[in-house]
Amino acid sequence: MxxxxxxxxxxxxxxxxxxxxxxxxxxxxxxxxxxxxxxxxxxxxxxxxxxxxxxxxxxxxxxxxxxxxxxxxxxxxxxxxxxxxxxxxGQNKNPDNTPTPSPKVSPPANTSAITPAPITLNVKVLADNTSNGWTNSGWVARKGQKIKITGGGRVSLGNGRLTSPGGIASLSDSGKLKKDEPTGGLIAVIGDDNNDFIFIGDSLEFVAARDGALFLGVNEGNLNDNSGAFDVKIEIDPETSN
Incomplete structure (x- = not known):
């Protein structure tokens, strides 16, 4: 040819x-x-x-x-x-000119675990001597539970002295419960049968050492001339709440 x-x-x-x-x-x-x-x-x-x-x-x-x-x-x-x-x-692999379908691509599976939202409580912690200076948060802690407490607002310690939950480090007070921590700061205790007080200050995350009701108060010896309340948020890790 x-x-x-x-x-x-x-x-x-x-x-x-x-x-x-x-x-x-x-x-x-x-x-x-x-x-x-x-x-x-x-x-x-x-x-x-x-x-x-x-x-x-x-x-x-x-x-x-x-x-x-x-x-x-x-x-x-x-x-x-x-x-x-x-x-x-060359060999015609598609003689009918039929469009070659694109390979089906599946989106990657979302393997990340969804973190559950914490259990949240909002509490007004009175600075005065009401209930012997302790505010019951309404939460019963369990040993091993992760708890985060964050304080806000200001209270009066009397004589024109105002403080945030962080307290006043320069103000001496021999009667306060946490001797080495600032006066007037936010404190907590789990249960009513011990003196294992926890200084919270502006914010603290900790693991409950025992079972018991969670109480909040002010780190000062004389509460009689105090006024106001801290705005406190309590967050409990739900994965440690069982």
Whole structure:
């Protein structure tokens, strides 16, 4: 079979581009004629080596292109672009031009554990001598429970002295329950049968050392001239509440 074609462009799969004249196709091989003006030479290229062939439409008979496209293996595709006919060599894996479906990608599973919200209580802690200076928070702590207490607001310790839950470190008081902590600061105790007082200050997170009701108060010996209340938030870790 002979194909007359001039100005043919052969693109090889290794990236090379060859300009020549395809003169035949037989046994799965193209024969290409090269003419440099002084002499001619021929080279054979297997269809497996070729990515595409572009024929110059001005010099390539349509019938010959059709014949070239209809190889026994059915391994070539023809595309018309402008005045050029491009033949792509290689097995056509999708002869019907059916769109290839995109692979289905499942979103990654959310393996992070959802942290439950803490149990929250809001309590007004009186600074005066009401209930012997202790405010019952309404929560019964369990040993091993994680508890966070945060104080806010200001109270009067008498004589014009105001303090936040952090207390006044420079104010001496021999009667306060936590001797080494600031006077007037926020304190706590679990149960009513011990003196294991806990200095909370502005904020503290701790683990309950025993079972018992949680009481809150002010670290001062004389509460009779006090007034006001701290705004206290108590947060209990629900995972340690059983």
């Amino acid at each position: 002979t194909v007359l074609a001039f100005g043919d462009t052969i693109r090889l799969k290794d990236g090379r581009i060859i300009k020549g004249k395809i003169i035949s196709f037989n046994g799965g091989k193209f024969t290409v004629l090269f003419d440099d003006g002084t002499r001619q030479r021929q080279m054979n290229y297997s269809a497996d080596e070729i990515e595409s062939i572009t024929f110059d439409a001005d010099s390539t008979p349509t019938a010959n292109v059709e014949t070239l496209n209809q190889t026994p293996s059915g391994s070539s595709d023809k595309t018309k672009i402008g005045n050029d006919t491009i033949i792509t060599v």
